[in-house]
Amino acid sequence: MHHEHPVKILRYSIKNLWLLIFPLLRSVQLFPFSPQALIDWFVGAWFDILIFLLILGFAILRWYCCRFEYSKEQICYESGVLACHRICIPCDRITTATETDSYLLRPLKIMHLKADTRISELPVSEISLLLRKKDLEQMRQVIPILHPTDRPHKPHRPGVLLTLLFSLLFSSSLTGTVYIIAFFFQAGAIARDLFEELHVRQTFDEINDAAIRTFHAIPSVIVTICVFLAACWLLSFAANLLHYGRFRSHAGTDFLSVHMGILTRRRTHLRPMAVNYVIFKQNLVMKMFGVSSLHLSCPGYGNGRQSLPVLIPVVTKKSTSLPLSALMPEISDKEPPRKICGKILAAWNFVWQPVTLIGVILGVLLLTAEILPDMEHLIFSLAVIALIPAVWLLLIRLVSIPAEYVGYNKKQIQLHYSKGFSFYTIAAPLHHVIGVKICKTPLSAKDDVCNMYIALSGPRRRTHRILGISLHQAEELCTFLEEHR
Amino acid sequence: MEQKQYKTAPQAKYLLQGLTFLISLILCLLFFFLDMSKCATLLLSGGCLLVWIIIGLFYLPMSLDRIRITVTDSRITMDSGLFLIRSRSLLLRSLQLSSIIRTPFSQYTGLNFVPLHAYGGSLILPFLKRKDAQELYDTFTAYLLTRPSPDGAQTEDSHAS
Numbered sequence: 001m002h003h004e005h006p007v008k009i010l011r012y013s014i015k016n017l018w019l020l021i022f023p024l025l026r027s028v029q030l031f032p033f034s035p036q037a038l039i040d041w042f043v044g045a046w047f048d049i050l051i052f053l054l055i056l057g058f059a060i061l062r063w064y065c066c067r068f069e070y071s072k073e074q075i076c077y078e079s080g081v082l083a084c085h086r087i088c089i090p091c092d093r094i095t096t097a098t099e100t101d102s103y104l105l106r107p108l109k110i111m112h113l114k115a116d117t118r119i120s121e122l123p124v125s126e127i128s129l130l131l132r133k134k135d136l137e138q139m140r141q142v143i144p145i146l147h148p149t150d151r152p153h154k155p156h157r158p159g160v161l162l163t164l165l166f167s168l169l170f171s172s173s174l175t176g177t178v179y180i181i182a183f184f185f186q187a188g189a190i191a192r193d194l195f196e197e198l199h200v201r202q203t204f205d206e207i208n209d210a211a212i213r214t215f216h217a218i219p220s221v222i223v224t225i226c227v228f229l230a231a232c233w234l235l236s237f238a239a240n241l242l243h244y245g246r247f248r249s250h251a252g253t254d255f256l257s258v259h260m261g262i263l264t265r266r267r268t269h270l271r272p273m274a275v276n277y278v279i280f281k282q283n284l285v286m287k288m289f290g291v292s293s294l295h296l297s298c299p300g301y302g303n304g305r306q307s308l309p310v311l312i313p314v315v316t317k318k319s320t321s322l323p324l325s326a327l328m329p330e331i332s333d334k335e336p337p338r339k340i341c342g343k344i345l346a347a348w349n350f351v352w353q354p355v356t357l358i359g360v361i362l363g364v365l366l367l368t369a370e371i372l373p374d375m376e377h378l379i380f381s382l383a384v385i386a387l388i389p390a391v392w393l394l395l396i397r398l399v400s401i402p403a404e405y406v407g408y409n410k411k412q413i414q415l416h417y418s419k420g421f422s423f424y425t426i427a428a429p430l431h432h433v434i435g436v437k438i439c440k441t442p443l444s445a446k447d448d449v450c451n452m453y454i455a456l457s458g459p460r461r462r463t464h465r466i467l468g469i470s471l472h473q474a475e476e477l478c479t480f481l482e483e484h485r
Numbered sequence: 486m487e488q489k490q491y492k493t494a495p496q497a498k499y500l501l502q503g504l505t506f507l508i509s510l511i512l513c514l515l516f517f518f519l520d521m522s523k524c525a526t527l528l529l530s531g532g533c534l535l536v537w538i539i540i541g542l543f544y545l546p547m548s549l550d551r552i553r554i555t556v557t558d559s560r561i562t563m564d565s566g567l568f569l570i571r572s573r574s575l576l577l578r579s580l581q582l583s584s585i586i587r588t589p590f591s592q593y594t595g596l597n598f599v600p601l602h603a604y605g606g607s608l609i610l611p612f613l614k615r616k617d618a619q620e621l622y623d624t625f626t627a628y629l630l631t632r633p634s635p636d637g638a639q640t641e642d643s644h645a646s
Contacts, residue, residue: 073630080586083596086622087584090629119581119602126582 001067001078004130005110008066011130013059017052068129072142075115077127089126093117095274096300097145099136103263109133116300118274145269148255155250158313163247166293166313167240169286176232179239204231222381249311256327258301258311270298272327276458277428278311284396287403287423291316296327297458328412330429336407336414340477342400346449346468350401354394361386389421396421406452406466408477410484415454417466426464432457433481438474450474491554491621494595497612498546505541509533554610556621561601563608578632579603583625591615601625 042049058081066079076088100112113136115127131139140146158166208227212220245262256270276299280292294312295302302309342350365383369376400418407414413433415426435455444450450471453463513530521529544567553564562574581602588596597618599610610621 074626083586083588085584085586087582088626088629089582093581093629117581117602118604119607 001069002135003067004063005108005132006063007105007108007110008130009056009059009063012062013055016055068127070139070142072144075127075143077129087126089115089117091143091145094143094145095271096298097143097269098300099146099267101261101265101267105130111136113139114300116303118299145255145271148250148252148257148269155248156312157248162314163245164241166244166310167237169283169314170293170308171233171237171240173229173232173236175239176234176236179235180232204228207231219378219381221378222385225385243307244310244313247310247313251327256311260310268301270296270301274298275327276432277426277456278327278331279309280425280427282423282425283421284392284399284423287399292425297456299458328427328429330411331427332412336409336412338408338477338480340406340452340466340469340473342402342404342466342468343447343449343470344401345447346444347401349449349451349468350397350404351394354390354397357390358387358394361390393421396423399423401468404466404468406454406469406477408480413454415464415466417464419465424464426456428456430481430484435463436478436481437463438471438478440471445471448472452477488555488557491556491610491613491617493549493552493612494597494614494617496593496614497595498549500594500596501545501549502541505537505545509537509541549612552611554613554621556624561608561610563610573608575601575603575606575608577628580625580629583622583629585618585622587615587618591618599625 061081065081065084066077068075068077070076072091074088074090075094076086078084078086094115095118096114096116098114098116100114102110102112105111109132111131111133113127113129113131117126119126136146204227208224211227212223215223242262242264244260246260246265248259250257250259251272254271256272258266258268258270260266276297279295279297281295282292286292291314293308293310294315295309296311298309361383365379368379372379396418400423403423404417406416408430411430413428413430415424415428417424433454434457435453437453437455438450439453440450448471449468452466452469452474454466455463512533516526516529516533519526548565548567551565551567551570555562555564559578560574560576561580562572564570564572581604583599583601586598586600588594591597592615595612595614597613597615599613599618599621601608601610610618613621
């Protein structure tokens with residue numbers, strides 16, 4: 001049995017130890033040290049030292065109880081101090097293996113290995129190991145998924161411009177805000193200290209003041225909100241660039257490898273047979289220019305909070321035939337002959353949410369302007385900020401009325417729909433459809449209109465909603481599925 | 486593999502009975518030490534003891550006795566429940582992983598569990614004897630190693646039901 005790298009002890013205890021660093025650092029003021037000063041310090045800090053040793057001791061015990069072994073057939077992992085949990089994964093059940101070479105751990109020659117199977121539901125892997133580089137090298141020699149050899153196709157490498165474009169298109173202020181919140185939650189006291197140390201707040205205030213001076217016609221609250229949103233967007237953009245930079249995907253017969261990352265490098269090996277379906281994701285700008293991003297639904301790949309299951313960052317549909325045929329022989333580039341299209345009669349199904357949102361914003365604007373006439377300028381600016389995403393959503397929904405449809409043949413099913421601010425085209429083998437639900441009201445049934453919910457196989461049960469399609473054609477699809485699945 | 490049936494460890498039953506008794510005893514002592522009227526103390530302590538009698542003496546032992554695990558060539562079935570009998574089945578061919586959870590002195594406490602994971606669901610075989618848990622775990626591990634990967638055959642009914 002092997003143990004992980006001892007750095008794991010620090011990972012187990014760092015959060016708790018951080019709280020005790022400052023009491024222990026009180027000893028610095030006793031410099032130059034004398035025996036009496038040390039005794040005084042020990043008398044004052046004995047309880048902190050005891051807690052420190054307990055935390056460290058428990059982390060060492062926890063590290064010692066975590067062991068792993070591997071062979072050509074399986075990887076076994078044991079963890080737990082009181083309750084010993086042993087899990088063995090046969091190598092042919094591993095669907096995704098990710099090697100992470102973190103820039104922080106690189107000088108120590110440590111790498112992180114995650115192995116997932118079909119049952120991976122949460123962003124927690126079945127096996128997650130912190131290993132010495134040489135141990136990982138040895139594992140690579142033994143475990144087949146870690147050393148894919150067959151590479152009949154040329155690797156796909158998007159250029160720098162395409163990577164920049166992808167980072168640009170998939171960055172959002174919301175993601176940036178989530179990063180900041182996650183950082184504060186995970187790092188706790190460390191985050192606050194770092195923010196103070198790096199003068200982040202002062203820098204933000206300086207930029208904010210400069211922006212307020214430049215846009216003096218706009219209320220300062222609005223400028224502050226805009227500066228904050230821009231900062232979050234920039235953060236998200238930088239994170240995307242660092243995450244997806246140096247992207248390379250390599251399709252083989254048995255394995256598919258995806259390499260990415262500028263600072264922290266990730267190497268993921270997938271089993272193509274484990275891919276449930278492929279997803280072409282677009283936003284409105286991408287749709288206008290006819291480009292999309294090719295993602296995969298594969299257990300264990302891209303199920304982290306801050307990562308997308310990208311196979312090719314930016315593609316036109318024509319250029320994806322190579323990896324798609326390697327991934328799923330059932331899926332072809334041609335449009336399936338049978339189609340269920342959206343009906344113009346169902347336009348309200350698409351636009352009711354953004355229209356209601358716009359109505360509510362305008363209503364609140366008029367009401368508050370009436371109640372607080374002194375703040376009319378500020379309220380108007382806030383309403384404009386709130387209206388921009390609502391109008392954007394309305395545009396997306398209007399575009400998706402003719403673009404939403406289901407295409408199918410005996411081998412595959414294609415779903416074209418919009419959700420939130422994105423457009424999706426999902427292509428899956430027909431036998432991956434695990435459930436279909438048709439929703440109709442008496443009124444919509446009279447107009448031959450319904451909403452359809454299609455569930456595809458995957459570790460998490462996800463339904464895909466297609467709005468406002470023909471009811472009798474939807475029923476035909478159900479019959480077709482019963483016959484051909 | 487012929488059909489084989491497993492039952493929960495009787496030690497687990499005694500342990501749970503002891504634990505519930507300890508909890509109700511602590512609660513009773515707490516009520517006595519709190520500054521309450523004698524009537525309220527007696528009422529609450531009596532309630533605690535009644536709950537222990539219902540749960541610790543009847544419900545838990547009978548529930549654990551009702552658990553039956555049947556392993557056949559094709560499936561694992563766990564029957565449980567006191568009033569409503571619940572039968573959960575997992576097809577062996579859809580089994581993806583098996584693991585084992587053991588606690589210290591589990592041969593005396595019966596705190597051994599065998600979680601089984603399939604595509605879409607899990608089944609935890611609870612409170613087994615150490616020998617039974619190890620036997621089941623070894624059987625499933627050997628089965629997983631000898632059977633080829635089900636990739637490509639996932640359209641079959643591969644969900645725990």
